[in-house]
Amino acid sequence: MATARTFNLELDDVLDRLRSAAAELERAGDPEEIAETAAELLLALTRSSEAVIVLGTRFFSRAAATSLQLDDDAVAEVLAAARGRTGRATQVELHAGGEVIGTMAVARATEYTGSDRQAMAIFASNVAAALDSAEKLRSAERVERAHELAVQVLLAVSSQPVSGQNLSDFYRQLAETFGEFVGADKVVFWRLRDDGKLAPIQGGFGVDRAFLSKLKPTRCEPDGDDLASRVVYQDLIFRANAGEPPEFGYVLETLGVSNAISVAWRAGDERLGLIAAYDSRRPTGFSREDTWVLQKAALAAGLVTE
Structure with missing residues (x-):
């Protein structure tokens, strides 16, 4: 009974953190803001000391101790530790439209539990969906602006x-x-x-x-x-x-x-x-x-x- 009660409490805690992170993520706008916000939310969600999000060749990171971005060496260390599966670092891919669009990685002094990894995987799906939606919205806006471009070119040619x-x-x-x-x-x-x-x-x-x-x-x-x-x-x-x-x-x-x-x-x-x-x-x-x-x-x- 005590074990089951402890498990339920841990599960409720994880779900609360997930709901809070998902709600905060919805307030982010463009892809860059989403990635920055997600890196910060990862720290609280997984109780990590460092978080890194990789999108293409760009890195978005956050350190819990300073609330600042990590330097390049620190980013490399987190990613290497996550790939090495040390237990004190873990990563998950971001999938959208059947493609891998990025990676999220976190690190801390203690080992991650199964609940931590599951929460991170669920949050990754939220982040990927938010990034995908933001990119589609941005694309739609650029297509609309393309019509304006044709007019601008015509004006430029005439002037x-x-x-x-x-x-x-x-x-x-x-x-x-x-x-x-x-x-x-x-x-x-x-x-x-x-x-x-x-x-x-x-x-x-x-x-x-x-x-x-x-x-x-x-x-x-x-x-x-x-x-x-x-x-x-x-x-x-x-x-x-x-x-x-x-x-x-x-x-x-x-x-x-x-x-x-x-x-x-x-x-x-x-x-x-x-x-x-x-x-x-x-x-x-x-x-x-x-x-x-x-x-x-x-x-x-x-x-x-x-």
């Missing part, structure tokens, strides 16, 4: 000169606008030259001389089976994120970027080149919706030459 010394500035402003809508650190226009080669246009967004030096003119032909030819002439929508097995993964390595998307740039039936975005600001990289946004923007940008 900016497309010849002479202001041409580079025009493309730079256009690239910056595209970068904001797809969440990219870098955007480059690649123009198809008369000699059949594809070359970057001066005036990209977020690019310096070191990065531009990696962008070499490349052969681009209607019947070519290389990446550039397929994007420009066959309307291939290219998307590659680090950690995935893309067909053209060498592109990321050559350019030294984490991820990339590119779409055809055209004016009606005339093939102008392609537009590429590199290094997504989101931990999960570029999404399919990002490629749609960039494609819509590229079609509007094609009016520059009409």
Whole structure:
């Protein structure tokens, strides 16, 4: 009887902590806020000294003693201990849409019980669902804003000169606008030259001389089976994120970027080149919706030459 009563008390305590954590999590908004909140809630839920949440290449952490983020070394120690299954550290994956979207890990001085691990697993499903919903909402908002982008491009085309010394500035402003809508650190226009080669246009967004030096003119032909030819002439929508097995993964390595998307740039039936975005600001990289946004923007940008 005493054992059963003790178990029930422990179970009630765990359920109370779970309900409290779930209620607090619902107040968080965007994915970053959800991850930050979840890291803090993990400390109380599992009575841990340290908590880490991994989303792509980003880390969200919290230390119970200081209520501050952990430094890189401390984060690495928690993750290593959790993978090593020491008993004083544990981790659980975050699943959404049939995919692993991240990991949660905690550590403390005493060993974790089965109830602790079960509570963490249940909370992980709440965190994953919250992150998934927030990302879908953000995607829907970006699609809606993509329609606004088309209008902005049209306004830019009508108000900016497309010849002479202001041409580079025009493309730079256009690239910056595209970068904001797809969440990219870098955007480059690649123009198809008369000699059949594809070359970057001066005036990209977020690019310096070191990065531009990696962008070499490349052969681009209607019947070519290389990446550039397929994007420009066959309307291939290219998307590659680090950690995935893309067909053209060498592109990321050559350019030294984490991820990339590119779409055809055209004016009606005339093939102008392609537009590429590199290094997504989101931990999960570029999404399919990002490629749609960039494609819509590229079609509007094609009016520059009409």
